Amino acid sequence: MKAGNKFTDGWEKEIRQCIRCGFCQAVCPVYETTFRPAYNARGRMLLLKEVMEGTISPTKELADPFYNCTTCQACTYSCPARIKVAEVVEGARKKFYEAGFTPDALLSMRDNILRTGNVYANDQKERVEIYPSPLKEKAQKGELKSKAETLLFMGCLPSYLDLNIVPSLLKSLDAAKVDYTTLAAEEICCGFPLSLMGSDEFESHAAKLISKIKAVGARELVTPCAGCYKTFRELYPKIGDLQIDVYHSVQYLDKLTNEGRIKLSRPTAKTATYQDPCDLGRALGIFEEPRNILKRIPGLKLVEMTQNRSQARCCGGGGGMQAINPELARTMGAQRVGDALAVGADLIVSGCTACKNNMRKGARLLPKDERNKLKVMDITEVIANALE
Amino acid sequence: MDSDIKQALQRIVGTENVTDSLIDLVPYSYDASEYHHRPDAAVWAQSSSQVSAILKLASEYNIPVTPRGAGTGLSGVTVPLHGGIVLDLSKMNKILKISIEDRFVVVQPGVVYAKLEEALKPYGFFYPPDPASSKVSTLGGNVATNAGGMKGAKYGTTRDYVLGLEVVLADGTVLRPGGTVMKCSSGYDLVKLFVGSEGTLGVITEIILKINPRPQAVSTCTASFDDLKQAGKAVTEIMHSGIIPSALEILDEQCILCLNRAQNLNMTERAATLLAETDGYTQEEVDFQMSKVIEAFKKNKAREIILADSPEKIEELWVARRAIYGAVARLYPNIIVEDVTVPISKVVDMLIGIQGIRERYKVVIPVLGHIGDGNLHPYLTYDSTSPEETEQIKKVEAEVSELAISLGGTLTGEHGIGIGKARFMTLEHDRGEMRIMNGLKKLLDPNNILNPGKMGLDL
Numbered sequence: 001m002k003a004g005n006k007f008t009d010g011w012e013k014e015i016r017q018c019i020r021c022g023f024c025q026a027v028c029p030v031y032e033t034t035f036r037p038a039y040n041a042r043g044r045m046l047l048l049k050e051v052m053e054g055t056i057s058p059t060k061e062l063a064d065p066f067y068n069c070t071t072c073q074a075c076t077y078s079c080p081a082r083i084k085v086a087e088v089v090e091g092a093r094k095k096f097y098e099a100g101f102t103p104d105a106l107l108s109m110r111d112n113i114l115r116t117g118n119v120y121a122n123d124q125k126e127r128v129e130i131y132p133s134p135l136k137e138k139a140q141k142g143e144l145k146s147k148a149e150t151l152l153f154m155g156c157l158p159s160y161l162d163l164n165i166v167p168s169l170l171k172s173l174d175a176a177k178v179d180y181t182t183l184a185a186e187e188i189c190c191g192f193p194l195s196l197m198g199s200d201e202f203e204s205h206a207a208k209l210i211s212k213i214k215a216v217g218a219r220e221l222v223t224p225c226a227g228c229y230k231t232f233r234e235l236y237p238k239i240g241d242l243q244i245d246v247y248h249s250v251q252y253l254d255k256l257t258n259e260g261r262i263k264l265s266r267p268t269a270k271t272a273t274y275q276d277p278c279d280l281g282r283a284l285g286i287f288e289e290p291r292n293i294l295k296r297i298p299g300l301k302l303v304e305m306t307q308n309r310s311q312a313r314c315c316g317g318g319g320g321m322q323a324i325n326p327e328l329a330r331t332m333g334a335q336r337v338g339d340a341l342a343v344g345a346d347l348i349v350s351g352c353t354a355c356k357n358n359m360r361k362g363a364r365l366l367p368k369d370e371r372n373k374l375k376v377m378d379i380t381e382v383i384a385n386a387l388e
Numbered sequence: 389m390d391s392d393i394k395q396a397l398q399r400i401v402g403t404e405n406v407t408d409s410l411i412d413l414v415p416y417s418y419d420a421s422e423y424h425h426r427p428d429a430a431v432w433a434q435s436s437s438q439v440s441a442i443l444k445l446a447s448e449y450n451i452p453v454t455p456r457g458a459g460t461g462l463s464g465v466t467v468p469l470h471g472g473i474v475l476d477l478s479k480m481n482k483i484l485k486i487s488i489e490d491r492f493v494v495v496q497p498g499v500v501y502a503k504l505e506e507a508l509k510p511y512g513f514f515y516p517p518d519p520a521s522s523k524v525s526t527l528g529g530n531v532a533t534n535a536g537g538m539k540g541a542k543y544g545t546t547r548d549y550v551l552g553l554e555v556v557l558a559d560g561t562v563l564r565p566g567g568t569v570m571k572c573s574s575g576y577d578l579v580k581l582f583v584g585s586e587g588t589l590g591v592i593t594e595i596i597l598k599i600n601p602r603p604q605a606v607s608t609c610t611a612s613f614d615d616l617k618q619a620g621k622a623v624t625e626i627m628h629s630g631i632i633p634s635a636l637e638i639l640d641e642q643c644i645l646c647l648n649r650a651q652n653l654n655m656t657e658r659a660a661t662l663l664a665e666t667d668g669y670t671q672e673e674v675d676f677q678m679s680k681v682i683e684a685f686k687k688n689k690a691r692e693i694i695l696a697d698s699p700e701k702i703e704e705l706w707v708a709r710r711a712i713y714g715a716v717a718r719l720y721p722n723i724i725v726e727d728v729t730v731p732i733s734k735v736v737d738m739l740i741g742i743q744g745i746r747e748r749y750k751v752v753i754p755v756l757g758h759i760g761d762g763n764l765h766p767y768l769t770y771d772s773t774s775p776e777e778t779e780q781i782k783k784v785e786a787e788v789s790e791l792a793i794s795l796g797g798t799l800t801g802e803h804g805i806g807i808g809k810a811r812f813m814t815l816e817h818d819r820g821e822m823r824i825m826n827g828l829k830k831l832l833d834p835n836n837i838l839n840p841g842k843m844g845l846d847l
Contacts, residue, residue, distance in 0.1 A: 167757055
């Protein structure tokens with residue numbers, strides 16, 4: 001066996017099946033920004049092919065294109081040979097992690113998660129700071145309901161990074177009289193970043209959260225975080241059964257508005273467009289629910305960006321990109337905001353905190369008169385504003 | 389790469405636009421063919437003056453330069469066979485001018501075909517050649533390989549649309565042959581000389597293309613035949629009928645077999661399936677043309693004629709056609725995509741000949757073709773990890789090429805010679821032609837720095 005062979009174990013067939021047609025290059029947001037063929041699925045497959053053939057060896061330099069990927073899966077959708085690119089990249093990241101070639105920014109995120117329970121190394125108690133009163137006080141005193149029909153899982157980004165998503169979601173759920181509770185300061189990171197970087201500690205970390213969630217005994221779990229949702233839906237079943245129905249807020253709020261449990265009356269803007277988060281859209285096929293909600297808001301016109309749904313251009317905020325290469329992430333964010341402006345939207349809505357955050361950062365790269373034409377919001381905020 | 393040369397390149401294009409990192413050089417070693425060779429460096433140029441300075445430097449130090457667009461070629465045209473510099477032009481991606489009244493556009497070479505398509509749509513115009521790689525391939529690459537597509541029968545190939553170019557020669561001279569006029573009889577046609585020259589004569593840095601009003605109506609139909617000869621007769625009859633379909637494709641039995649296996653489609657596996665499209669400016673015009681096509685199908689015992697009656701149905705009929713390459717790729721690890729082209733009336737002879745080759749070598753060769761212009765794509769499948777299969781496929785390749793030439797055809801209709809077909813150049817071109825081609829090459833690139841090792845020129 002040639003050196004490096006173990007690196008591609010299990011993926012040889014996929015690697016060899018790449019016909020190098022380059023169709024992935026047409027849709028890769030990282031290539032579009034860098035113009036470097038290595039930073040696109042075809043380039044990554046070729047690097048792995050040469051590792052497999054023993055002509056090059058895995059190094060930290062080689063790991064770079066595999067981590068500078070938003071895992072948006074646009075390549076997978078455009079591949080005529082239907083190669084499972086995302087899985088190959090994930091597999092490679094595991095090997096790079098084992099070999100010690102993971103970028104430092106991600107390793108410190110890992111340390112934060114394992115040491116403190118959240119990606120920012122913040123105090124766990126501060127998770128409830130974002131709750132509105134009186135829920136916050138109850139949570140601080142440990143007086144939240146221990147059992148409820150619905151368990152809200154806020155996620156690290158909505159808890160610590162964004163000021164509006166959690167209060168907005170709670171406002172809608174209160175209006176619909178949903179019987180909910182939260183894990184409050186006991187909530188820990190879902191582990192998605194661990195899995196993204198290829199860490200072998202994902203499983204044991206996830207197992208801790210699984211037992212916390214099970215202990216609540218709720219019938220359903222609702223999260224406003226697209227990354228957490230994907231983790232619960234796609235990754236947890238490989239570890240153990242959560243025994244709970246998992247909803248993302250776009251699905252849950254679609255249900256509530258459809259059943260008439262909350263009524264929407266006021267538009268936040270005139271013309272909105274929806275940014276499909278990669279972790280909801282391409283990953284799990286959730287395209288129509290958020291659009292249904294937006295269409296139910298009287299006076300709000302929904303327009304589509306040229307690339308939408310399965311073709312949607314990634315905002316640049318996923319896959320750990322904001323941590324590894326913030327500048328590149330922002331440039332991609334600016335491009336997506338530009339797409340929204342091009343179709344005359346004055347509001348771009350997403351269902352993912354990373355999208356919202358990254359597009360806001362991206363917007364700052366645009367000239368002031370351009371970026372002032374448009375607001376970037378999460379769907380929970382748009383709904384909270386629209387409540388009667 | 390020598391550090392002095394690297395620094396000189398950095399002075400021309402900026403530090404960030406020169407790379408000799410392994411992670412960049414590996415992908416730059418490949419295109420969509422089965423060939424590869426690692427370059428010493430890659431450079432992103434952003435203007436013709438930069439290209440000129442790079443070529444002057446390369447000439448001075450005798451460094452091979454291989455121009456590259458999206459790297460989607462199927463013949464190894466952009467594989468840097470002699471190492472040196474890969475000159476990536478994908479950052480030169482601006483549409484410089486759209487003139488509807490004069491029917492032309494001016495583009496930089498890195499513009500992706502689909503982006504031009506998008507930009508022309510609001511005007512009701514289009515740029516017809518439409519290669520299958522249009523989503524990703526660049527117009528510079530299209531010009532360098534004289535790319536064609538499914539609409540070749542009615543609309544021709546890239547060559548028929550190039551009105552003018554800006555080209556940088558090996559010594560750094562910038563030429564601007566042709567222009568924005570619809571007609572030109574002035575002197576030798578230098579524009580067409582560079583079209584299809586595969587980066588061996590100069591580097592294309594600007595392109596003036598003719599555009600057409602976009603036909604607003606289309607009609608699409610498929611028909612399958614139990615006998616190849618009947619399908620061939622149907623095509624001959626269409627040619628006699630006084631209309632030209634905008635697309636006329638053939639899928640042989642092995643193509644359908646691959647589609648059924650890889651995509652779980654349930655298509656009837658007959659000897660030949662034809663897909664025809666007619667286009668025009670009114671539905672009446674399009675339907676009239678299609679009635680002629682269907683008449684020819686019926687007269688030649690077509691089974692299952694399906695005429696699309698909605699945009700969704702049209703899309704459905706095309707899905708299978710577009711999925712073939714991927715389906716074959718899913719089933720076989722390596723493919724040489726052949727590109728032979730024969731007179732339209734000889735397509736059936738070519739197909740029957742390929743059947744013979746298949747049987748003799750016991751090799752799977754699904755054939756897909758633009759039967760409307762005689763251009764066929766036999767997919768020569770093999771496994772490169774098997775030395776026997778790799779050796780054998782070379783023989784198969786030679787037989788397919790010989791057959792096409794013996795039928796009065798050409799080695800390549802739209803992909804170019806590159807590396808793959810270089811060894812067959814003298815099959816198609818006699819000594820006199822080769823002498824002129826070599827002479828032109830020597831005149832324009834005396835040190836052989838531009839994409840050396842291609843087109844059988846310096847064998």
